[in-house]
Amino acid sequence: MIKLDFEHRQAGHCESGVTSNMLHYHHYEISEPMVFGIGAGLFFSYLPFLKMQHAPTTSFRVWPGMVFERATKELGVKSMVHRFKNPKDSMSKLNEVLDKGFPVGLQVGTFHLPFFPPEYRMHYNMHNLVVYGYDDKTYYISDTLMDRLVEISYDDLVRVRYAKGTFAPSGRMYYPTFVPKEIDLKPAIIRGIRKTANNMVGIPFPLVGAKGIRFLSKSMRKWEKKLGPEKASYYLGQVLRMEEEVGTAGAGFRFIYGAFLDESADVLKQDWLKEVAMEMGENANKWREFSYMGSRNCKKRAKPDQSYDFLADMLLDCADREEKIFRRLTKIK
Amino acid sequence: MEDKQKESMEENNGEEGLLYNYNRELFYGFDKDRKFVRKSHFQIDANQIIIKQSWDAAEERLEAVKEKVLSGKLSTIAFFMEKNLMEVPMLADYMEIWKWKVRRHLTPKGFAALKPEMLQKYADVFGISTEELKNPDYSKHQYQNTTA
Numbered sequence: 001m002i003k004l005d006f007e008h009r010q011a012g013h014c015e016s017g018v019t020s021n022m023l024h025y026h027h028y029e030i031s032e033p034m035v036f037g038i039g040a041g042l043f044f045s046y047l048p049f050l051k052m053q054h055a056p057t058t059s060f061r062v063w064p065g066m067v068f069e070r071a072t073k074e075l076g077v078k079s080m081v082h083r084f085k086n087p088k089d090s091m092s093k094l095n096e097v098l099d100k101g102f103p104v105g106l107q108v109g110t111f112h113l114p115f116f117p118p119e120y121r122m123h124y125n126m127h128n129l130v131v132y133g134y135d136d137k138t139y140y141i142s143d144t145l146m147d148r149l150v151e152i153s154y155d156d157l158v159r160v161r162y163a164k165g166t167f168a169p170s171g172r173m174y175y176p177t178f179v180p181k182e183i184d185l186k187p188a189i190i191r192g193i194r195k196t197a198n199n200m201v202g203i204p205f206p207l208v209g210a211k212g213i214r215f216l217s218k219s220m221r222k223w224e225k226k227l228g229p230e231k232a233s234y235y236l237g238q239v240l241r242m243e244e245e246v247g248t249a250g251a252g253f254r255f256i257y258g259a260f261l262d263e264s265a266d267v268l269k270q271d272w273l274k275e276v277a278m279e280m281g282e283n284a285n286k287w288r289e290f291s292y293m294g295s296r297n298c299k300k301r302a303k304p305d306q307s308y309d310f311l312a313d314m315l316l317d318c319a320d321r322e323e324k325i326f327r328r329l330t331k332i333k
Numbered sequence: 334m335e336d337k338q339k340e341s342m343e344e345n346n347g348e349e350g351l352l353y354n355y356n357r358e359l360f361y362g363f364d365k366d367r368k369f370v371r372k373s374h375f376q377i378d379a380n381q382i383i384i385k386q387s388w389d390a391a392e393e394r395l396e397a398v399k400e401k402v403l404s405g406k407l408s409t410i411a412f413f414m415e416k417n418l419m420e421v422p423m424l425a426d427y428m429e430i431w432k433w434k435v436r437r438h439l440t441p442k443g444f445a446a447l448k449p450e451m452l453q454k455y456a457d458v459f460g461i462s463t464e465e466l467k468n469p470d471y472s473k474h475q476y477q478n479t480t481a
Contacts, residue, residue, distance in 0.1 A: 010358070010359040010373060011359060012359050012360065012361045012371070033361075033369075053387060053391075053418070054390075054394075111417075111418070117353065117355040117356045118355065119353045119355075119384050119388065122387075122418055123418060123419070123423065144359075145356070145358060146356055147356055147357040147358070147373065164423055164426035164427050165422075165423045165426065168426075233386075234386070234387075234390055237383045237386045237387060238387075240380075240383045241383050241384065241387060252360060252361055255360075255361035255362055255363055255369065256361050258363060258369055259361060259369040262369055277369075278367055281363030281367065281369060282363070284363055285363055291379065291380075291383075292379045294383075295379040295380065295382045295383050296379070296382075298382055298383050298386050299382050
């Protein structure tokens with residue numbers, strides 16, 4: 001049996017929180033927004049051809065695993081990442097690493113997570129949590145979504161680590177092994193911001209970044225005519241769920257990114273970043289307003305308060321704001 | 334936005350009478366003083382609406398499939414697939430068989446021809462007994478997430 005002295009701290013975004021908490025265990029203090037920003041976690045993509053729960057997928061962040069890998073690399077932290085074909089191997093490796101005294105981050109599917117809030121138990125394979133100890137057949141878990149520490153049985157843990165479907169975790173586990181004494185945040189921050197800015201305004205593809213938001217806005221105008229009020233409302237709900245649900249998602253990520261820019265302005269001693277951070281905060285509030293208006297539409301499906309055109313205009317406004325913000329950020333030095 | 338709306342958006346609606354109140358989450362925000370803040374609370378009611386919407390839709394889909402099973406158009410596997418929010422590709426992944434095979438098992442005829450081992454495997458994936466798989470007690474299989 002082993003139970004490490006791991007401090008559980010809740011977070012807005014599971015992977016950044018997990019990374020920040022694991023580094024905290026290794027005596028390096030870094031906030032969750034800092035990890036999120038350096039790991040270039042912010043993104044936008046609209047994938048109408050990829051259906052999730054019978055509606056198009058909207059994503060407000062990068063692929064799972066990128067944040068941890070990028071952030072640790074930028075910070076000079078050495079880390080290990082494993083995947084296993086065989087569940088037995090992956091579990092014995094997990095025990096072995098815990099025995100050595102390292103808490104381990106895991107990518108899991110949420111459908112079979114017994115301690116998860118029942119309303120979130122859908123097939124979502126991009127969730128992250130930390131295992132900090134084990135006993136005979138029980139594993140001790142710190143999940144940044146949860147307001148308490150939790151436990152899981154061996155069998156259930158195997159099940160969620162080998163969940164199937166899109167982005168199947170296939171037993172992915174990761175943990176930092178060495179944290180340098182002195183870390184210079186400045187170059188890491190600058191590269192992180194450049195990467196995000198490029199993702200948001202530099203990719204010549206219509207479904208991603210600020211362009212992706214415009215594309216979504218354009219298709220949203222056609223939903224009611226094309227799909228009928230019921231389905232249009234469900235599609236809209238799906239966008240909002242991706243924006244608001246598990247791990248604070250969309251609007252939440254904009255807030256986290258704003259907090260990151262705010263913190264970075266102090267570290268880099270560049271005041272103009274403060275301004276941009278404020279713009280980001282306002283932009284995030286606009287997103288939240290959008291989801292608030294949208295959810296009222298979902299409640300009164302037959303006679304919505306706001307037309308889809310109105311909501312689409314709100315999205316266009318967000319797209320313009322983000323375009324402006326990230327164009328400015330591309331010039332960071 | 335009207336002031337009233339804004340108010341109800343910002344305040345945390347107390348915490349009573351919320352449908353989903355199992356876990357408090359941490360939320361980031363940007364407040365009136367233009368500061369970034371962190372707060373831990375249940376999902377605000379605007380979000381509770383959209384979460385409920387998705388479970389209501391799931392319930393409707395499940396009800397439709399149940400009708401089809403009862404009228405002999407689909408097998409009970411179709412019912413449990415929907416109950417577990419799965420679609421054919423995902424179920425085939427869990428079963429480690431081809432998709433077209435799963436599709437065949439969704440028909441009553443294909444289901445009748447299933448070998449006991451396969452039945453057992455389906456039952457394991459759905460977390461039920463083979464008895465239950467053959468003769469489901471539908472009243473037991475509803476989403477608990479939707480009832481307040």
